[in-house]
Amino acid sequence: MKNSKNIIKDVTYGQISLAAFLICAITGVLIAIPYDVNNPLLSLSTIMILNPTASFIRNLHFWSAQGFLIFTLIHIWDHFNRTSDLRIKKGVWLRLTIGVIILFLAMLTGFLLKGDADTQQAWRILDSLINEIPTIGSLIAYSLLGTEDSLQLVYVHHIATFTIFLAIITFEHSRKLWPIYNAFFIVLLGSVILSYFFTAPLHDGINPSVKGPWYFVGFQEVLHWLTMPWISILIIILFLTLIYIIPYAGKQTSFLSKRSLLIITILYILLTISGMFFRGENWGWIWPWQANYSHSVMNSFKTSSVTFTPDFSELEISNSGLVDGKKESCIVCHQDVVGFTASHSPEAIGCFSCHGGNPFDGSKEGAHQNMILVPGNFADADISCGTTNCHPDITRRKSSNLMSNLSGMISVDRFVFNEQDNPDILTDVHHLANTAADEHLRNLCVTCHLDNPKTESGPVTEKSRGGGCLACHVNYDQFATTAWLNHKADVFDTTYLKYHPSISMQVTNQHCFGCHSRSARISTSYEGWHETDLVAENVLLDSNYRLVEETRVFKFVQEDVHHKLGLSCIDCHNSYEVMGDGNYYAHQENQTTLSCSDCHFDGEPATVDSKELDNESAKIASMRFGANNEKKFLVTNKRGVPLVNTKVRNDSNFFFTKNEGVEFVLSPPNEVCTKGNAHDNLSCASCHSSWAPSCIGCHNEYDPNERGYDMIANREKMGSWVEYVGEYNHGLPALGVRKDGENMEVIPVVPGMVLTIDVGSFSKDLHDSLIFHRLFAPSAPHTTVTKGRDCKSCHNNPVALGYGKGKLTFDLTNHKWSFDSHYQNNPNDNLPEDSWVGFMDDRLGEKVSTRSNLFPFSVEDQKRILTVGACLTCHDDNSTVAQQSLINFDSIIGSRSSRCIIPDWN
Amino acid sequence: MNKEVHTRRYFIKSAFIGLITGTAVLWGSMVGRQKTINSKKKFTIPYNPNQEVSFNDEFIVVTRDNKIQVLSSRCTHLGCKIVSESDSKLLCPCHGSSFDLEGNVLIGPALRPLEKLDFEIDRNSSILTVQL
Structure with a gap:
């Protein structure tokens, strides 16, 4: 204790700051050897990585400089409290007061010499601030900082002008050039320790936050609130004036000055803390618990x-x-x-x-x-x-x-x-x-x-x-x-x-397969594979089957024609679909933009010129297919998204695969697709989907003894919902009606949620609570075939109409349709297991689908469809009557012969 | 004797003031000239019509509805370089000012809109020339 007292005996704040200045000056001379003012960032990063000794000296220079600043300010404050001892001439005190500004400039120029991401911004702020000084601001700014692309003048002032000025005023008021041994030893030891453990900063260029050095962050906060930065010049002048008048003013004025300085200092410390710890990207306020806090704030x-x-x-x-x-x-x-x-x-x-x-x-x-x-x-x-x-x-x-x-x-x-x-x-x-x-x-x-x-x-x-x-x-x-x-x-x-x-x-x-081979199973369907409930060991050598994830058995049915041609998922699904476009959508059909008719259209396509492409589309197009000059691209009808892998040239439309660049000429839809207006509301997928997978009769219950998994926390847990699969099927999909305001569209649907859920197994409050649902879901089967399904596959097919599998018969004697289901009725709603609606029913007012805008055919729709179905019992798809009915069905019905039998709905 | 002292003092004082004034004039003239030499800068960049906002060291190119504008990248508050855009707002990283894509101030501390710079565009070669 006694020894430690001896060590700090005669060690004043002035002695410490003088020692820090001396260490700073010596290390400054040394670090000038590897430092290159023309390549500051390169030379400093090289020093930090490859020259540890130089890095250590740079750290010494940095930490001694910080010490010099801090202890000089404390030294000044210390003197204010001993004004009676202050016997400094007014001229010297004036230069010392100016020295405070020079001290900060020496520090700031050191910060600028890093040449990193912060430097340019700091240079510009300093330049703008000095330019706020009336008349001579521009002259001083240029003389001090030079031009933005060179740090030469900054370097000169840092190592010479400011250093010499500080050395002169230090000697002038203290008459000392060398600190006492103890002070030097203490500062050197402190600097060495700090320099070993804490490397001086260099902005990595990735952190988006732009902050000045710690002693400037409070001022940065002040500037944030000042719409007229020249006020900050007045604040600096006021600050210097307060310092200057303290020794020579009367007692009361001196007291007020010191109190003002104390308040300013406390405020500045608070502003510094707020700027350092609560300001993130673009000087926005950020709390420690907010996302990105670590990166935006703590990275500094x-x-x-x-x-x-x-x-x-x-x-x-x-x-x-x-x-x-x-x-x-x-x-x-x-x-x-x-x-x-x-x-x-x-x-x-x-x-x-x-x-x-x-x-x-x-x-x-x-x-x-x-x-x-x-x-x-x-x-x-x-x-x-x-x-x-x-x-x-x-x-x-x-x-x-x-x-x-x-x-x-x-x-x-x-x-x-x-x-x-x-x-x-x-x-x-x-x-x-x-x-x-x-x-x-x-x-x-x-x-x-x-x-x-x-x-x-x-x-x-x-x-x-x-x-x-x-x-x-x-x-x-x-x-x-x-x-x-x-x-x-x-x-x-x-x-x-x-x-x-x-x-x-x-x-x-x-890349898509992992997730999209599940649930709707689009990836597997696209490649032609249908999931079964077979056991892997039984099909290992059969090429009609494949295993997914080692245990799931898939049977080959029929691949999508686009897959057969070599198209990948991303050939149709653009960047805004798969990466989002910034808008939030309720369901996938809302987020996707591409439809079949964007590529297979009749008449003039919607196009966009290469110069009008958005940047993302243009960048993708040029990276994949070369320069975009003078190119025309197709755009989607929905939201007008450019199809960057298309090209319109000489009235021909081309399509390219994105990964391989294979070219295709786009073909228009078949004549029958656009003939008449009978099928205007049918989506292409309604006819051209060859099959869709489905699953019925699933049951869900919670088993507290089942070893489960929390997929959010990514950890195993005891207790899990268990899904008991009913029956996997595949076949032509059912059809439903999607309503959007006044518009309606017939689309493929599948029994998405025909299931029971034992909620009571999870929550004891809801014991004996069993939920049953018969909900169909919209489907994009991705099993496209060139030739669409025939007329009967819809008009005479109970599955298409939503009744489920069974025998749909038109009785020519009593003129009535009847339906005999394949499956037994489910006791929960007395409908066949696979049906969506009962025969000649539409479940109006019930929950029917997984969307609020998807419905089965209304009874009136069913009657119209089955009326055509009745005709098709005698007339072929390609018969004149069938073809003409596409153009004017009511007229055909009106002029039917006496032999024709139409359904009796009574 | 007094007259001599007065004369000497007067001379030294005058000479000192003259020296200071002369130095200041030379300094001002030299810096003024040098600034003029260094300030004339011309930037030529390839123009990307597909990019709504592109950032360069000294300027920002904004293309909207086939109309090109070149704005100074210097925030009008204290000259910080504006380097990012979000939701059609140009953001100053230093003190939090933001501007719309026309350069108008949306949020301070900046008061004045971003300076609009003169430019030339060669549509054939898609070269944009900006004169500072």
Whole structure:
């Protein structure tokens, strides 16, 4: 204790600041050797990564400078409280007062000399502020800062003008050039410790927040509130005046001045805290619990200790390249990594912009700190794929994407569980509660949302779910796959680090398959496969079957004609459909824009000129198919989205596959499709879907002893909803009517939710509560065939009409239609298991579908359809009568012969 | 004797003032000239008609309804470079000002709209030339 008292004996704040100044000056001279004012960022990043000694000296320079500033200010305040001892001439005191400003300028110019992302903004603010000084502002600003593209003058003033001025006034008022030994020792020790553990900052260029140095952040906050920045000049002058008058003013004035300075200082400290800890991107207010706080605010405090023995060899150092004009430590170790596309290669964007970490740390541990192993997950997409210079316009709209928020799936599930009256309410997978429906979703459904993070490297397989941007954009080539498999087999095999997967627009059907082979099973249907309830072992050698996820058995039925031609999912589904367009949609049919008639049309197509393309479409078009000059593209009828893989030329319309570039000439619809007006309201899929999968008789109940999974928390749990599958079927889909205001459209439908739910098994409050639903869902079967279904397959088919399988007969003797169902009636509603409606019924007023705008045919519709069906019992599809009925059915009926029998509906 | 002192003091004072004035005049003239030399800058960039907003160091190109506007990227508050756009708003990262795509102030502290810069466009070669 006594010894420590001896050490600080005679050590004043002035002595400490003088010692800090001396250390700062000496280290400044030393750091000038590796520092290059013409390439400040490159030279500093090189120093930080490759020259630990220089980095340590830079840290000493930085920390001693901070000490100099802090202790000089304390020293001034200390003197104010000892005014009686202050015997400084007015001229000297004036220069000392000016010295306060010079001190801040010396610090600020040091900040500017980093040459990083903050420098340009700070330079411009300083320039603008000085220009606010009347008459001579412009002259001083230019003389002090020079031009924006050179830091030469800033450097000169930092190392000479300001330093010399500070040295002169220091000597002038203290008559000392050297601090006492104890003060020097204390400051040196403190600086060394700080310099070893905390590397001086260098903005990484990714963090979107722009903040000045810590001592300027309070002033930045002041400037935020000042619409007229010249007021800040007055504040500075007032501040200096208060300092100047204190020693020479009367007691009362001096007291008031000191109190004013104290209040200003306290306010400034509060403003500094608010600016440092509560200001994020674009100087917006941000609370610590808000998303992105860590990245926007805490990233500014990111630092590491000095690594005196870097984890790389001299050879590796000399071979490492540059990233955006600076060194990154990542590519010193990770050299010669292959597999990248040009736009995502380390030469273009480095490693740090995707993987985070600390790009200026020379140690493996330090460089890997806070690293993102698998970038692109939505939790960190804003700081990887979505940073300002990359794809912020896309990541910004990620949550609007139905594949991210699952709004439709959740809303329908809650509707089916009778937890909401409307299946179209917008919601989000992040807002799941603990209700029976939401637990059901957690256990069985929501693993597929894009926001589900990909936590391990590896190629996308049929078992993959989620993964943010990488769900679609990562591809492992043969070498990367082999290396990754080898690493999986032997963790010590690190060859995989040399083979990076590519990040590209090469989105294959495999990327979609994992999620879309479930539920509506679009991916499997598109390829022609129908899921069965067969056991895998029984079909292993049969080529008519395939296994998905090792246990699910699919039987080949018929592939979609587009699949047969080699079209991928993304050939039809554009970027705004699959990545969202910023608007929130209730269901997938609302979000998708493409319809068959956008490519297969009669007459003049809707087109867009290349110059009128939106930027995203133009960029995709040019990257996939070369320059867009003078090209014309087709656009979707719905929302006018450009189809970038089409081309209109000389009255011909062309279509290209996106991944391979295979060209097709687009064909118009068959004549029968547009003949007459009888089928104007039929969607193309109503006729051209060859089959659709369906499932009936499912039962759901909660088993508290079942080992389950929470797909949101991604963890196993005890207790889960269990789904007991009824019967898998496939065949021509039923048809239903989608109403949109005055418009109506006949579309394919499937028995989406014909099921029972034992809600009482989940909630004891609802014991014995069994829900039964007979809800059909709109379907996009993706089993398109060139030749549409024949007339009878609709007009004489009980499945098409919604009655279900059975025998639909027109009795020529009593002129009546009758229906005999294949399935027995379900005791819950006395309708056949697979039917949507009873014969000549429309279930008006009941819950009938998973949409609020989807209905079975009305009784009147059924009568009209079956009237045609009655005709078709005698007349062929291609008969004159049948063909003419397409044009004017009522006229044909009116002029029928006496032999014709039309149904009697009484 | 007094007259001599007065004369000497007067001379030194006059010479000092003259020296200061002369230096200031030379300084002002030199800087003024140098600023003029350095201030004339011409930027030529490939023009992308498909990009509604594109950011450059000194200016922002906005294309809407086939109309091109070139705005200064300097925030009119304190000159910060505007580098991002969100929901058709140009955002200043330093003090939180925002502007619409016409350059008008939406949220302060900036008071004045962004400066509109003169430019030339060669439609054939899609080259945009901006004179600062």
